[in-house]
Amino acid sequence: MPKVKLFSSVRGRLIGVYVGIVVLGFGGLTIWAARQLANATYDDFGRNLQVQTFILANQYVEAMEYGGRSLDNLARSAAESVNAEAALYNRSGNFLASSTGVSYPLLTSDTYTIQDGLIFASAPILDEDELLGYLQTVAPLTAAQTIVYQRWLGLGSGFVVVTALGFVVILWLLRTLIRPLTALQTTALKMADGDLSRRVEKLSSDEIGEVGRAFNEMAARVEAMVAEQRAFASNASHELRTPLTTVRLRTEALQDGGLDEETAAQYIIEIDQEVKHMARLVDDLLMLSRLDAKRLTAGQEQIDAVRLWQSLSDEYKPLAAEKSIEATYQLPSQPLLVTANLTHLRVVYRNVLDNAFKYTPADGQIKVTLQPNGRFAVLTITDSGRGIAAADLAHIGKRFFRADKAHSRQTQGVGLGLALVNSIVNLYAGEFEIHSSGLNRGTQVTIHWPLAQEGEMMPVG
Structure with missing residues (x-):
């Protein structure tokens, strides 16, 4: 029996379909989930920084209005509170001081902004309705990225585990599907070799089991048909041999001579009867043959x-x-x-x-x-x-x-x-x-x- 190539077999094609579904389907879903996790993490980090910046801005109203502490100290205090860089700006948006001495442009958006690997959050410093200036905090994305990488690692590990478990399950399912097909193939090959008594055993209750039962029924009919044909060959040979023997013996007796007229006439009648019997048998076979060929x-x-x-x-x-x-x-x-x-x-x-x-x-x-x-x-x-x-x-x-x-x-x-x-x-x-x-x-x-x-x-x- 020729060996079936992996991806030409049912097993190979099903494995290919499974891998395609996992890679394109579950893999794509995992990538989408990873992006959503990253965006959610950055959003959470930015919103948290925005809230802290607004709270600190309300605390520095008096210092901005009346002075007292130096602006540099004020910026450093703010930076320590939010664990990030902080900078102060006047009401016109001009840089006044920062915790590190680095001047960043003021971004007065109502929400946080991400630029060049940094998160910017700003809040107005208001004395009732009077604008005194702005507090802006700047934090690197490193901490947020660390959290994102950890979550990606967990998601990737889950993907690997689920894929491996799915692969084990699909192999088990394939085995349960392929085993009866292999048994069916083995039985068919044994029958092709002449063992017509072979049948498929351990039939399941699913569609493949129905195929096996249909195959067994077909095999039983083939075996019965072959047995009938063998019986036919035996009976036909007997049917032909008996009259042929009679014809041969009667013909030999007639050729030898020595028979009286009555016996010779009887032998001729018997020969005629046997020939008619054989002719009818041959005619029946020919008519059946024409019926089979749909020529009648x-x-x-x-x-x-x-x-x-x-x-x-x-x-x-x-x-x-x-x-x-x-x-x-x-x-x-x-x-x-x-x-x-x-x-x-x-x-x-x-x-x-x-x-x-x-x-x-x-x-x-x-x-x-x-x-x-x-x-x-x-x-x-x-x-x-x-x-x-x-x-x-x-x-x-x-x-x-x-x-x-x-x-x-x-x-x-x-x-x-x-x-x-x-x-x-x-x-x-x-x-x-x-x-x-x-x-x-x-x-x-x-x-x-x-x-x-x-x-x-x-x-x-």
Whole structure:
């Protein structure tokens, strides 16, 4: 079995999808959250500095108005209070003093301002409504950035942990998904190697389990079909070997001479019967082959089913007498025209009647009824023969299947008759039904065949 490349396999594609979702989805969400955290941290830091600056500005009203302490000392005091640089400005915005001697431009915004890695917060110094000057504090972003980095580290760690846990979960899910598929593949390969008894085990209750159950059902049908085909090969070889042996022996005897005229004539009759039997078998196989290839088309002639059954009843009288079977035929007094090909209809009627005689013991009864019913000519054949087991009824009509397995060698046939009947009836959109109350309780076969409609071709005799 060729090795499947990682990203050509279901496992590889699902892992790729998961990685894509995590990287593009959760990764993008993490980056967005990190930016939001940074903005929130800087905003919190700036607002806090703004509030402290306003509080200090209210405390320095008297000092700005009346003097007393030097402005440099006042600025240093303010800087110590807010743990940042501080500067004083007059009412015109001119620099007066700072805690470090560094002069920064006054930013009189109502909120904090971030520039060049620094946070600026300013507040007016008011004596009631009179503007005395401004206090401005300046703090580096280092402290805020440290907090941001710590939060980013926590967020990144969470991303790694969640991704790792998700990867573990997806691997576990993949294993539960892939394992039954692998088992299905292994079973299919074993069956391909000829082990038709293999089945998928430990089926789950999900969709994959349903696939496994469908596969097992298919495998069982394939195994049964192969078994039926093997039985067919065995039965067909027997069916052909027996008449061929008879023909060979009778031909050798005729070639050797020394036979009286009566025996020679009997041998010729037997050879003719065996050849006809083999010809019918070959014809059935050819017709089934054409049905399988959809090369058999439904005939459109008008056939008188009553006349056909009168012919069949005469044909089977010797067999009925030979087996002491009471065969009765209830046929309409008027012609009953159906749409068919004469050969197809004869094959169907002959096969079901042949089956009735084949499986009805001596002194049994066979009743044939033909009557119109709606759009169909309904044929019913009831016999007092072996019957069919309930377990076999569902398989009747399948090719190569024989319900009488215990008598398959003693009874001629390879299990094609009813399969051929079923296929031909379906070709004409008819109905084929078979019923039995059980073994040794007889069988009833019912066939609905479409009646000929007005305006169709003239009847065929």
